[in-house]
Amino acid sequence: MKAIAINGSPRKGGNTELLLRKVLEPLTAAGWETDFIQLGGTPIRGCRACYQCFKTRNARCGQEEDIFNDCMQHMVQADAIILGSPTYFTDVSAEMKALLDRAGLVAVANGGLFRRKIGAAVVAVRRGGGTHAFDTMNHMFLMSGAIIPGSTYWNLGFGLDKGEVMRDEEGLRNMKDLGETIAWLGKAIGPCAESAPQFVESEPTP
Numbered sequence: 001m002k003a004i005a006i007n008g009s010p011r012k013g014g015n016t017e018l019l020l021r022k023v024l025e026p027l028t029a030a031g032w033e034t035d036f037i038q039l040g041g042t043p044i045r046g047c048r049a050c051y052q053c054f055k056t057r058n059a060r061c062g063q064e065e066d067i068f069n070d071c072m073q074h075m076v077q078a079d080a081i082i083l084g085s086p087t088y089f090t091d092v093s094a095e096m097k098a099l100l101d102r103a104g105l106v107a108v109a110n111g112g113l114f115r116r117k118i119g120a121a122v123v124a125v126r127r128g129g130g131t132h133a134f135d136t137m138n139h140m141f142l143m144s145g146a147i148i149p150g151s152t153y154w155n156l157g158f159g160l161d162k163g164e165v166m167r168d169e170e171g172l173r174n175m176k177d178l179g180e181t182i183a184w185l186g187k188a189i190g191p192c193a194e195s196a197p198q199f200v201e202s203e204p205t206p
Contacts (some may be wrong), residue, residue, distance in 0.1 A: 008096030010041030026179035090129030112199030119146035
């Protein structure tokens with residue numbers, strides 16, 4: 001099985017990346033193939049509502065000039081998608097929001113590409129607003145039919161400066177538990193994946 005972690009923070013090696021890699025550790029140990037994508041800090045546009053994805057239905061966005069379609073391909077191929085973002089004014093980074101809007105629409109346009117995948121959100125936060133950023137990422141998973149595993153607490157890690165999150169022992173334990181839970185859930189889902197209810201297309205339509 002395959003898990004992908006996508007880092008919405010522009011700070012490479014920062015707290016969000018450290019948390020995501022902590023989630024991946026138990027998955028790697030369980031024999032999963034894992035991958036990491038650095039999204040934050042790269043040029044990515046928001047959704048233009050052109051509905052080209054509904055016309056082509058090729059699991060791609062009509063905007064071809066940025067990193068999105070590469071990210072989308074990895075998301076489609078993965079059994080588990082772990083999204084991470086810092087907290088910017090109680091919400092996700094601009095790059096992560098662009099990914100959410102476009103990925104969610106392309107998935108719907110192509111028959112529910114995220115249905116029955118495992119989706120998890122991870123947030124780095126200095127003090128407040130982290131649960132709202134957490135909700136923003138989970139909302140895309142929920143409306144896409146993904147399965148969101150719980151953990152021992154909110155998937156938050158506290159820290160401001162680079163590496164500070166590594167002193168948040170409770171947050172790190174939560175990331176480990178989240179990775180272990182994803183591995184367990186993937187094993188449980190595997191045998192019955194083909195019997196999942198079929199996707200029924202609704203709004204939006206082109």
